[in-house]
Amino acid sequence: MLSIEKQIVYLISCASVIEVQELVLLYEADGRSGQYIRNVLARLKKMGYIESVERSRYRITEVGDSFVRSFNQKPELSAKEWDRKWQLVMFEFPDSMRKYRQMLVSHLRILGFGRLYDSVYISPWDHSDNLKQYVTENKLEPYLTIAAGCAIPDIVSSEQTGGIWPLDEINRMYMEKEEGFLADFLSRAERPSADDRETFLLFLEIGNVISEMGLIDPVLPPCLLPGYWRGNEILGKMFACMRRLGSALPPDSVYRKYVRL
Known part of the structure; x- marks a missing residue:
């Protein structure tokens, strides 16, 4: 899922029902065309994350709400104490279902799983609820096995962990965000603005970067991270900035309903 798609799912989840035109006006100010936003909504509807209430009005589905909850919980995992147990997902698909295999691998990577062997993926965290829902929705029960509470003494x-997750590359991307994006963004975000829309667009901008990194960061326990790792520190700066921007929106702002602090 693209970060813009995930962001729109989040916005719709914050509102009981949302008008297409409301999203179009919001994102046009951010340089995206109305047709682009309508295409994103069509894809999200096809994927089952949102549904039409009536013409040009959408609401979140149970699938979409589950996705938002699981993704929002991901950054919180780093603060949890790891019990040194692993969750394993093992699968085997026939060649005719190669598409489903690719989709499953993509979903596992977003959750934070890493490739142990060709068709075996592992995570230090238990994602059973999310996985069971995903498997049921896609009718994949005959093709995979999910096991939780497993011991893997060699890890x-x-x-x-460096051979299972691309931690060097992810850490480099975090540092590039800090040097290239965050320094400039913080200077813009610290300038006071009386325009709620401008503040909310900044809120979306930093949220988009957090989402982008969240798609690739496995959020491993500290003991599994290398000493040079700066991802948690840089992500913490981004979240702090996002919270400041959200808090700057007054309670009666039309954009406040999209902010969860």
């Missing part, structure tokens, strides 16, 4: 520190 106990950061020395073993």
